[in-house]
Amino acid sequence: MRWFNKIATHQLTLLVIRIIVGGVFLLYGVAKALAPLDQFNQSILDYQLLPEFIVPTFAVVMVIVEIAVGLSLILGIYTRYAALATGALLIVFLIAIGQAMLRGLALPDCGCSGGFIKLGETPVEVFVRDAIMLVMLVPILLKTRAGQVAPWTVDKWFELRRPPKV
C-alpha cells in the first residue's frame, strides 16, 4: 500500500485533484449564478427536503458557498478546511440524491448547474460522480493532517514567507 500512498499524496496528484474537484464546484457555482434562479429553486424543491419559504435564500447561499469552496480548493487557501467543506457539501448532495432515489422522486434535473447546462444525467450518475469526488478528497485530507501544508497552494506560499523559526 505504500506505493498507493505515494501516488495518492504526490504533489501532482494533489494539484490535479484540487483543480478537478474545485473546478467542478466553481463552474457549477458560476453556472447556477448565470442560470435563471427559479430553475435552481425548482430543482431544490424537487428533492422535497426543504420547506418552500427557505429555498430562495438557500439557493443564493449555495451558489456563493460553491464558488467560495471551489476557488479556495483550486488556489489552496486553507486547503484543509476547503476540502472538509467540499466533503460536507458532497455528503449533503449524496444524502439528497440518495433519499430522492429511495423515495422514487422524479428528478427531471439534478440542479447541479441550476438548469444552465443540460447534461441529462440520471440520478445514479450524479450520485456516482459525487461519490467519486468525495473519495478524491481523501488524499488532500491525508496530506494536510497535523498542520502539514499541501504543495502548490496559497497556504504553502504563506508558509514559505514566514520568518524562519529560531
Added chain:
Amino acid sequence: MSDEQLTKKERQELNRQEKNNRKANEERAESFKKIGMAIGLVVIVVGIVWAVKASRPSADEVIDVHPDPIEGPADAAIVIKEYSDFECPACQALHPVLQDIRKEYNGQVRFQYNDFPLSQHKYSTTAAVGAECAFQQDKFFDYHDLLFDNQETWAAVKTKDEATEIFRGYAEELSLDMTAFDSCTTGPDAADRVNEDYAEGISLGVNSTPTVFVNGERVTEVPFSKTIREAIERAIGAGAQSTVSGEGEDDTSANSNTSDVNDNADAVVQ
C-alpha cells in the same frame, strides 16, 4: 541578588510573551490576508457573473432570430411578448387573462408567443415542439389553446410516448396534415426553434415563466390581469404623449422604445 534574578526571570518571561505576541500577530495577519484573499476573489467572481447577467440586452435590443407566432396587426403600437412553458401551471392561469386582454385591446395589440420550456417539466419541450409544428401549418394559437386547456391531462401521463400520442391527437383534432406534422416533430428544426426561443429568453434575463414584456417593459408582478393592463395603459400613454409633444426625456425614451419594438416587428414579419 534575588531581585536581579527575579528581574531576569521577569525579563525572560516578558521576552517570551513578546515573542508569542509577535507570533500571534503574524498568524492573525496571515489569516486576515488569506481570508481577505478568498473573500475578495469570491466577490470578484460573483461581481463578474452579476455584471454579465446585468449586461444582457434588454427586451427591445434583441431582434428575433426567427418568426414567432403572432396574433394581431403587424403595425400595432403595443407588442406583448410572452415567454411561456406549456406545462407550467402559472402560464396556464395567465392564458385566459391574456385572451381577455387581447380581446379588450383588439386591433391595438400584437401578441407574440415565445417558448421557454423549463427543465423541471417533463413534457413541456415536446409540447413546444408540437406547437411549433402546428405553427408551420398556421394553427399555432388553436394548438396553443388546446395545450393549455388540457394541461392537467397530458402533464399527468407517465411516459413521454403517451404525451407524444396526446400531442399528435391534438394535431388530428385540428385536422393538420399529419405527415407534415410527424416529420416536423421528429425533425430537428422545430426543436431548434424552441431552443432558440429559450436562448433568446435567457439573453433577455427571463428567469421564470410566465414572463411578459409589454413594449419591452418587463412585467413580473402578479396579479397579471392588473399589471399587464397597467403596462399597456402606460405604453399607450407614452405613445400618445410622444406624438403630441415629442419632447422631454421620458417622452423620447418612450418613443425610442416603441420604435425599437417596431423594428423588432419588422424583423419578425420578414
